[in-house]
Amino acid sequence: MRPRVLTVLGATGTIGVNTLDVVARHPGRFEVFALTGATQVDRMAEQCRVHRPRVAVMNEPAAAAALRDRLAEEGIAVEVRAGAGALTEVATAPEVDTVMAAIVGAAGLPATLAAARAGKRILLANKETLVVSGQLFMDAVAASGAELLPIDSEHNAIFQSLPRDFRGDFQAAGVKALWLTASGGPFRTLSAEAIAQATPEQAVAHPNWVMGKKISVDSASLMNKGLEVIEARWLFNARPEQIKVVVHPQSIVHSMVEYADGSVIAQMGTPDMRTPIAYALGFPERIAAGVPALELMGRQLTFEAPDMARFPCLKLAFDALAAGGNAAAVLNAANEVAVARFLDGAASFNAIADSIAHALDRLAGGMAATLDDLLEADRQTRRVTGDYLEAIRA
Numbered sequence: 001m002r003p004r005v006l007t008v009l010g011a012t013g014t015i016g017v018n019t020l021d022v023v024a025r026h027p028g029r030f031e032v033f034a035l036t037g038a039t040q041v042d043r044m045a046e047q048c049r050v051h052r053p054r055v056a057v058m059n060e061p062a063a064a065a066a067l068r069d070r071l072a073e074e075g076i077a078v079e080v081r082a083g084a085g086a087l088t089e090v091a092t093a094p095e096v097d098t099v100m101a102a103i104v105g106a107a108g109l110p111a112t113l114a115a116a117r118a119g120k121r122i123l124l125a126n127k128e129t130l131v132v133s134g135q136l137f138m139d140a141v142a143a144s145g146a147e148l149l150p151i152d153s154e155h156n157a158i159f160q161s162l163p164r165d166f167r168g169d170f171q172a173a174g175v176k177a178l179w180l181t182a183s184g185g186p187f188r189t190l191s192a193e194a195i196a197q198a199t200p201e202q203a204v205a206h207p208n209w210v211m212g213k214k215i216s217v218d219s220a221s222l223m224n225k226g227l228e229v230i231e232a233r234w235l236f237n238a239r240p241e242q243i244k245v246v247v248h249p250q251s252i253v254h255s256m257v258e259y260a261d262g263s264v265i266a267q268m269g270t271p272d273m274r275t276p277i278a279y280a281l282g283f284p285e286r287i288a289a290g291v292p293a294l295e296l297m298g299r300q301l302t303f304e305a306p307d308m309a310r311f312p313c314l315k316l317a318f319d320a321l322a323a324g325g326n327a328a329a330v331l332n333a334a335n336e337v338a339v340a341r342f343l344d345g346a347a348s349f350n351a352i353a354d355s356i357a358h359a360l361d362r363l364a365g366g367m368a369a370t371l372d373d374l375l376e377a378d379r380q381t382r383r384v385t386g387d388y389l390e391a392i393r394a
């Protein structure tokens with residue numbers, strides 16, 4: 001068998017590291033063409049040492065220069081490139097057949113969309129890409145014949161629970177609804193008063209999953225589930241009312257598909273992202289992921305309704321989905337700005353939802369036909385949200 005040739009966008013992040021962990025378990029099965037990161041030179045140097053990619057990309061020119069020196073000292077022959085343009089180059093290079101899209105935020109959009117246009121097999125972790133550019137992205141996938149495999153554990157579970165030949169027709173497949181499970185995050189049982197006082201340290205301490213900081217805060221606010229509702233809408237061609245959210249604090253049932261005959265098919269597993277990553281890397285074969293077996297004896301699985309009053313971000317995401325157009329791009333950009341400020345200690349936890357509501361009020365309703373429209377909505381929202389957060393702080 002010819003090895004699959006991989007580019008890992010966001011290799012130095014949590015998903016990137018887990019991806020390379022699975023790759024390393026299957027010598028000869030994968031060949032790493034390119035690895036990319038933003039600023040973490042030490043980790044990228046280590047990854048180059050182990051995986052010997054042909055190209056390494058660092059976002060920051062200074063980081064690229066430092067990496068180049070480091071690799072030259074050690075005699076490791078890897079071509080180092082810098083900047084956003086280089087991300088697109090390695091995502092579309094003709095040698096590459098598979099792209100793991102694991103950059104965090106809308107920053108991942110241009111390269112991920114380019115990979116879609118180039119007809120690659122895309123392992124999609126970067127949910128913000130679909131939230132911002134859903135229709136455009138899915139059109140690009142359809143036009144090029146790219147293959148899209150979801151990495152987000154919920155969407156991967158739904159993908160596994162749908163018929164293999166599912167093409168977005170709920171009626172034909174007898175599908176009634178998609179059920180996204182949510183852990184409820186670290187603030188699930190806190191009062192609204194306690195949530196208002198939440199610190200970044202509390203927000204990033206997720207009970208079940210180890211993840212990057214941004215998605216950890218999104219999990220605490222339930223915005224992560226909101227983004228996933230929008231992601232599911234596009235991935236599976238679901239109408240908003242066909243997407244349900246249920247809180248399942250144990251994170252064992254990763255999501256479910258409800259069928260017309262009353263069957264509900266779920267995918268379960270130990271909460272470890274290497275399972276969906278291995279599923280997508282090996283697809284359609286099942287390959288080892290290094291994940292401990294699921295131990296069900298003596299475990300309780302519980303389910304409860306999400307509380308949109310204490311977690312308004314989830315409601316805002318449903319609102320943005322209903323509004324259509326540029327609203328999801330606005331929601332996403334406002335969230336990215338507010339979460340970064342919250343992590344810096346410069347905004348309260350509740351300011352995240354407030355900023356998003358403000359941005360949607362001001363900017364939703366604009367055009368979203370082209371990539372430029374969406375990038376413009378993203379830019380405007382970042383400006384408006386930055387100003388808003390300064391104003392409410394003063």
Ligand code: NAD
Pocket residue numbers: 009010011012013014015016036037038039040059101102103104105107108125126127128151152153209210211212213214215273
């Ligand atoms: P992370 O913060 O750990 O890693 C992010 C990666 O993106 C790093 O390699 C970083 O260097 C790179 N990056 C950041 N900003 C960049 C920029 N401006 N340009 C280029 N590269 C940049 O994040 P993560 O937890 O690995 O999440 C990555 C994506 O996967 C996110 O979209 C997240 O929502 C999604 N996801 C993550 C998990 C998880 O368990 N971690 C689960 C489901 C989905």
Ligand code: MG
Pocket residue numbers: 152153154228
């Ligand atoms: Mg998820």
